[in-house]
Amino acid sequence: MDPVSPLEQALHAARALVLADLVAGEVAEADVVSLVEDSVVQRRWWVQQWPDGAEYVAGLVAQDVQDALLERYGRWPLCPVCGSGDPHALDVEPELGPDPHWVCHKVGVKVASVGSLAGSLGGSPGGTASS
Numbered sequence: 001m002d003p004v005s006p007l008e009q010a011l012h013a014a015r016a017l018v019l020a021d022l023v024a025g026e027v028a029e030a031d032v033v034s035l036v037e038d039s040v041v042q043r044r045w046w047v048q049q050w051p052d053g054a055e056y057v058a059g060l061v062a063q064d065v066q067d068a069l070l071e072r073y074g075r076w077p078l079c080p081v082c083g084s085g086d087p088h089a090l091d092v093e094p095e096l097g098p099d100p101h102w103v104c105h106k107v108g109v110k111v112a113s114v115g116s117l118a119g120s121l122g123g124s125p126g127g128t129a130s131s
């Protein structure tokens with residue numbers, strides 16, 4: 001038997017993507033990483049019940065971690081697009097679907113794919129997004 005099932009691959013990928021975004025937001029502390037692990041454990045059960053949902057796992061883990069962080073740390077990830085007004089978090093879209101990405105609902109723009117937040121958060125604040 002293949003020791004790494006497609007479901008485990010999906011979970012592993014989801015974990016890596018969300019961790020990358022946490023690192024981008026500089027919130028990847030040990031207890032935050034454990035939130036990701038908790039979510040992956042729960043979503044492993046979930047995806048075992050519904051294997052067709054494997055490609056949705058990354059977006060779900062991102063939302064789980066976002067919810068968990070809201071209780072502990074506050075909003076994450078903060079919108080890098082809106083420079084003024086109330087700070088607000090980005091949302092995951094689709095909530096349940098493949099190819100999840102972070103969007104700002106305030107101005108209705110796609111900011112980055114889940115896992116690719118570094119290019120939007122890091123670098124040059126206020127600068128133009130190159131590459």
Ligand SMILES: [Zn+2]
Pocket residue numbers: 079080081082088104105106107
């Ligand atoms: Zn915004």
